[in-house]
Amino acid sequence: MHIEILVEDSSGEKLLIELLPRILGEHGNPHTWRVHAYKGIGRIPKHLNAGTDPAKRILLDQLPRLLQGYGKTPGIDAVVVMLDTDKRNCAEFLNELKALAANCNPAPHTMFRLAIEEVEAWYLGDRQALETAYPRAKADVLNRYVQDSACDTWELLADAVYPGGFTAIKKAGWPLPGQIKHEWAEKIGPLLDPDRNQSPSFGKLRDGLRRLVAEAV
Template sequence: MHIEILVEDQSGEKLLETLLPQLLGSQGEPHTWRLFAYKGIGRIPQGLSTKGDPSKRILLDQLPKLLRGYGKTPGIDAVVVILDVDKRNCIEFLHELQVVTESCHPHAPKTLFRLAIEEMEAWYLGDQQALMEAYPRAKRKVLDSYIQDSTCGTWELLADAIYPGGSAAIKKAGWPLPGQVKYGWAEKIGPLMDPEQNTSPSFCKLRDGLRRLVASAS
């Protein structure tokens, strides 16, 4: 099976580069995949008519066009789209995404949507053994205050636990520091993560969904 995997930013891409071999097996043995990082999540266009500038690489802006293209492309067995839910209603957001897929009939690709609740940083917080190994001086009190997969300003909480000056320092510095910091977390924590022990429900849905997807090709 060959899978195209779309994520909304480079930090997500970096994390998945590390985790996918643990979830799917080594590249080409027997499954293959390609990862594509976009430069933000954007929004599903009204009427599902893609009018945004493709050079800006905003994921949801381009999603209807992308799925229609994949559905017509030989050799692509499935598409996986991984997004932060942020402050959205999870059920409503998934329904909106499914409508995009249905709009591609009769050329809709097999598509799996997976949402990080609230943000992908929840997945690091779901493996606190890996997090503490990467950042031994992390503030335990801040980590202990976290309720897994809650809507609480997830990346800010993680920053408050491990970044000098916390999230306030990152926000004060402004762009591109937030993206650089998140990429660094993926580099440091990702290789230490154990997908089997992760306590994040949204990560477990990604893990199990990917495994069911490739099992369906057997």
């Protein structure tokens, strides 16, 4: 089975490249995949044929065009779209995404998976991996985190592991936030255990991917 995977930024791409062999097995034995990073999430277009600039690589803006293109491409068995919910209502957002895919013709077999509220919830879902990567992480900050809660997740993780916390990152400004997210993917990602992770939204990604390839056998 071959899967195309779309993510909203390059730190998410880096994380998935680390995790997918642990979820699906060795690449090419027997399943294959490609991960594509975009430069932001954007918003769902009101019309499937709305004109957008492909060069800008904003994921939701491009999604109708991408799905219809994949639907016409032989050899692509499924498309997985991974997104942060941010402050959106999870159920409503998922319904909007499914409606978009249903209106594409032809449409590939598409699976949407949402990180609640941000992908940093998945790092916080494996505290053992997080504390191995950051032995000086602040336990009092980590202890107050409720898994997959809407609590400014990446800011909380920053307060736990970055000197000076989120306030220091915000003061420094761009590009530090992006650099920090890449660092987390590089340092925590290789230590994550998919079967130990306590994040419900990560569990849905893991189980959904495994179901997808099991159905292809």
